[in-house]
Amino acid sequence: MLVLSGIMVMAVSGLIFIGCTKEGPQGPAGANGTNGKDANATCTLCHNFGDTVIVKIFQYDASKHASASTIIEAARSGCSGCHSHEGFLEKLQTGSSVTQAYNDAAPINCRTCHTIHSTYTPADWALRNVEPVHPYIDSTSSIDLTVTIPGGTDGTSNLCGKCHQARKNTPWITNPKGTDSLAVTSTRWGPHHGPQFLMLAGKGAFEMGSSACGTSNHKGNATCRNCHMGPAQGESVGGHTLTMSSAETGDNVAACRPCHSSIGATFDLNGRQTEIAGLYQTLKVKLAQKNVLDTINNVLKGPISATKPKKFTQIQLSVYWNYCMVDADRSMGVHNYVYTRDMLNAGIAYMNSLP
Ligand code: HEC
Ligand code: HEC
Ligand code: HEC
Ligand code: HEC
Ligand code: HEC
Ligand code: HEC
Numbered sequence: 001m002l003v004l005s006g007i008m009v010m011a012v013s014g015l016i017f018i019g020c021t022k023e024g025p026q027g028p029a030g031a032n033g034t035n036g037k038d039a040n041a042t043c044t045l046c047h048n049f050g051d052t053v054i055v056k057i058f059q060y061d062a063s064k065h066a067s068a069s070t071i072i073e074a075a076r077s078g079c080s081g082c083h084s085h086e087g088f089l090e091k092l093q094t095g096s097s098v099t100q101a102y103n104d105a106a107p108i109n110c111r112t113c114h115t116i117h118s119t120y121t122p123a124d125w126a127l128r129n130v131e132p133v134h135p136y137i138d139s140t141s142s143i144d145l146t147v148t149i150p151g152g153t154d155g156t157s158n159l160c161g162k163c164h165q166a167r168k169n170t171p172w173i174t175n176p177k178g179t180d181s182l183a184v185t186s187t188r189w190g191p192h193h194g195p196q197f198l199m200l201a202g203k204g205a206f207e208m209g210s211s212a213c214g215t216s217n218h219k220g221n222a223t224c225r226n227c228h229m230g231p232a233q234g235e236s237v238g239g240h241t242l243t244m245s246s247a248e249t250g251d252n253v254a255a256c257r258p259c260h261s262s263i264g265a266t267f268d269l270n271g272r273q274t275e276i277a278g279l280y281q282t283l284k285v286k287l288a289q290k291n292v293l294d295t296i297n298n299v300l301k302g303p304i305s306a307t308k309p310k311k312f313t314q315i316q317l318s319v320y321w322n323y324c325m326v327d328a329d330r331s332m333g334v335h336n337y338v339y340t341r342d343m344l345n346a347g348i349a350y351m352n353s354l355p
Contacts, residue, residue, distance in 0.1 A: 042121045055239070057110075062235035063242045065108040074105035082163035082194075085112045091162070092129055097136045113159060129162065130155025133197065135204070137168050143201050145219050156223040161197030164224075166204050166325070173321065176206035178314030185306045187299040189317075190324040196224075198325070199335040205325055206318035209346025214338040221259065227334075230255025267334055276326070276333035279344040283323050286351035292320050298327065319347040 046053055060066055073079035080087025081099035085106040090099050110116050115124045132144035145157035169189050171182040191204070198204030202215030230252055232239030237252040244267070245251040251266045263269050287293035292312065294301040300320065304310045312320070322343040326332075333340045 045122050046124075059232060059235055059238075059240035060110070063240065065242065068107075071105055071107045074102045077101040080105065083108075085109055088112055088163065095134070097139065097167075127155065127159050130158045133158055133161045133165065135165050135198065137166050137191075137198075137204060143197075143203060145197070145201055145223065147219075147221065147223050154223045154225065156225040157197060157200060157219070160224045161201075164194040164196040165198050166191035166195040173206050173314050173317055175314050176208040176318040181311040181313055182317060183309035183311050184300060184304055184317070185309045187294065187297070187302045187304045189300055190321060191328060193328050195325050195328050196331070196335055199329045199331070199339065200224075202336055202339045205322045205339070205343040207343075207346070208315050208318045208350060209342070210349070213342035213346070216336050216338045218334075218336060226258075227255045267331075269334075272337045273332040273334065276337070276340050276344070279341065279348065280323075280326055280332070283319070283344050283347045283351065286348060287320060287323060290316075290351065290354060292316055293323070315350060319350055322347055 064070065070083055072083070074084030074087060077100050078098060080102050081091040081097060082088065084102050085108055086102045087099040087105070088108070089112075091097065106112075111128075113128055115126050115128050118124055130146065132142045132146075134140070134142055143158075143161070145161065146153050146155045147157070148154075169191075171184065173182070195204055200219050202213070202219065205213055207213055228242045228244060229240065230238045231254040232241065233249045233252070235241055236246040236249045237243045238255065243252075244255070253263050253265065253267065256263045256267070256269070260269055266273075268274055284293065284295065288295045288301075291301050293299075300310070300312075302310065326340055326344060329335060329340070
């Protein structure tokens with residue numbers, strides 16, 4: 001990124017040169033701005049000697065998004081829609097969760113989320129897509145987590161949620177309380193890694209308890225950015241690192257303070273993370289005791305393969321799915337305390353009812 005400003009000066013002069021060829025030969029490009037072209041003026045609203053953009057670039061480079069690991073899966077169709085820039089744009093265009101494989105793909109970058117270089121003005125900082133999310137697990141439904149803020153709305157959660165959601169699986173649960181069996185062909189059956197948007201929304205769990213899961217209302221008050229892009233400390237937490245905590249800084253509770261003024265040094269507000277971690281551990285043990293969970297690999301207990309499917313009742317798979325949701329969510333109840341608590345308790349109650 002340090003080379004950017006150098007490339008920039010060349011590119012800016014290049015652009016002006018191309019822009020001028022119609023009018024005849026052009027002399028050597030002058031220093032930034034001395035050719036007096038309008039395009040240059042709007043370019044420099046972002047590309048200038050100020051630090052705003054540079055700060056964001058360095059923070060973002062430290063994020064997991066910008067890491068090579070994110071992009072590996074771009075070369076697989078069906079994965080690229082969330083693991084690459086190109087796949088994401090394809091998904092937005094087609095509205096389909098089925099995306100092509102991309103080699104030489106770009107990682108999720110500035111222009112995945114912003115409309116960079118579309119008008120070449122600061123209006124290009126606009127977020128690319130904040131439309132409601134049609135979740136993969138039920139694409140006919142629509143979830144809108146836009147929050148009203150002073151002077152407008154914040155649709156960040158809908159942007160992030162287009163990727164941070166569960167995936168659909170085969171076989172699919174049709175009756176969460178069903179005691180009939182489904183034949184599963186992979187130990188990796190489950191919601192996949194990033195169901196955070198669904199958790200925030202209070203959606204995506206299979207409800208098999210005696211009463212429906214309740215929900216906390218972070219979704220009506222905070223978007224992903226309020227917490228994940230809170231006050232930054234270097235390239236460790238906050239801002240465009242999207243990171244919540246680090247070894248150097250601990251938990252970035254500065255992000256919570258505007259709303260929870262008395263929060264301590266950790267995210268464990270009211271002991272809720274401790275409580276959820278306890279319920280999670282209890283359910284984990286019970287699932288393992290009943291041969292549903294392989295605790296070493298944290299997958300369904302095998303042997304399971306395409307040629308050797310294993311049968312689980314729908315209700316058992318529902319409990320397992322919800323366990324995976326909490327596991328993959330990784331906020332231990334912060335995204336949605338009540339929803340997380342209720343789905344874990346319902347699972348524990350069911351497991352306790354087994355002989
Ligand atoms: C809204 C702010 C904004 C404006 C206006 C803008 N750019 Fe950019 N530009 C960016 C961002 C953000 C990047 C990507 C930086 C990164 O990925 O590290 C970028 C990257 C670049 C690059 C590096 C190569 C690339 O495409 O990533 C060039 C060259 C460039 N811009 C030229 C221009 C020119 C020429 C103009 C005016 C015609 C312009 N930019 C206007 C924000 C802007
Ligand atoms: C184009 C899809 C996409 C979008 C949009 C997206 N993410 Fe991600 N995000 C990913 C993927 C894929 C990873 C996994 C990276 C890895 O582990 O290699 C990830 C990782 C992360 C991580 C790091 C998790 C870890 O393991 O530490 C955080 C935090 C995060 N995203 C937050 C956000 C927020 C907040 C937004 C919205 C401002 C957002 N993401 C938008 C796809 C996306
Ligand atoms: C609906 C969007 C979506 C799709 C489709 C998707 N992923 Fe992901 N994936 C994510 C998100 C979001 C994360 C990061 C979640 C987190 O860190 O909490 C992630 C994380 C990962 C990770 C990193 C886990 C880790 O421990 O860091 C791997 C590996 C992965 N995905 C593989 C795949 C593969 C393989 C496919 C295709 C078969 C795929 N993903 C399809 C959204 C998706
Ligand atoms: C995962 C999505 C995501 C990525 C990738 C991303 N941003 Fe952002 N960015 C946001 C969100 C969300 C906001 C805050 C919402 C807003 O202000 O519209 C924001 C705000 C900004 C702002 C402030 C805009 C304003 O109107 O004041 C700048 C500048 C910015 N980003 C630069 C960058 C640069 C440079 C990159 C690439 C290095 C980048 N962003 C990558 C999501 C992203
Ligand atoms: C109310 C604050 C809050 C909101 C809103 C929020 N998060 Fe989180 N998120 C957290 C906390 C706290 C953690 C746990 C961090 C830890 O313990 O290190 C977390 C964990 C995560 C993780 C796991 C990786 C990590 O950083 O630990 C991802 C990925 C993530 N959130 C994505 C999202 C997305 C996407 C959204 C919006 C759909 C969102 N979050 C909304 C607070 C929030
Ligand atoms: C924009 C405001 C806002 C931000 C930022 C915010 N919260 Fe909240 N939080 C709320 C509101 C409002 C509630 C109550 C929701 C309800 O009534 O269901 C809440 C509830 C909670 C709860 C459930 C409390 C309980 O005992 O039921 C926890 C835990 C929590 N927040 C943790 C956090 C953490 C940790 C952060 C920072 C990472 C954070 N919140 C950031 C507004 C916010």
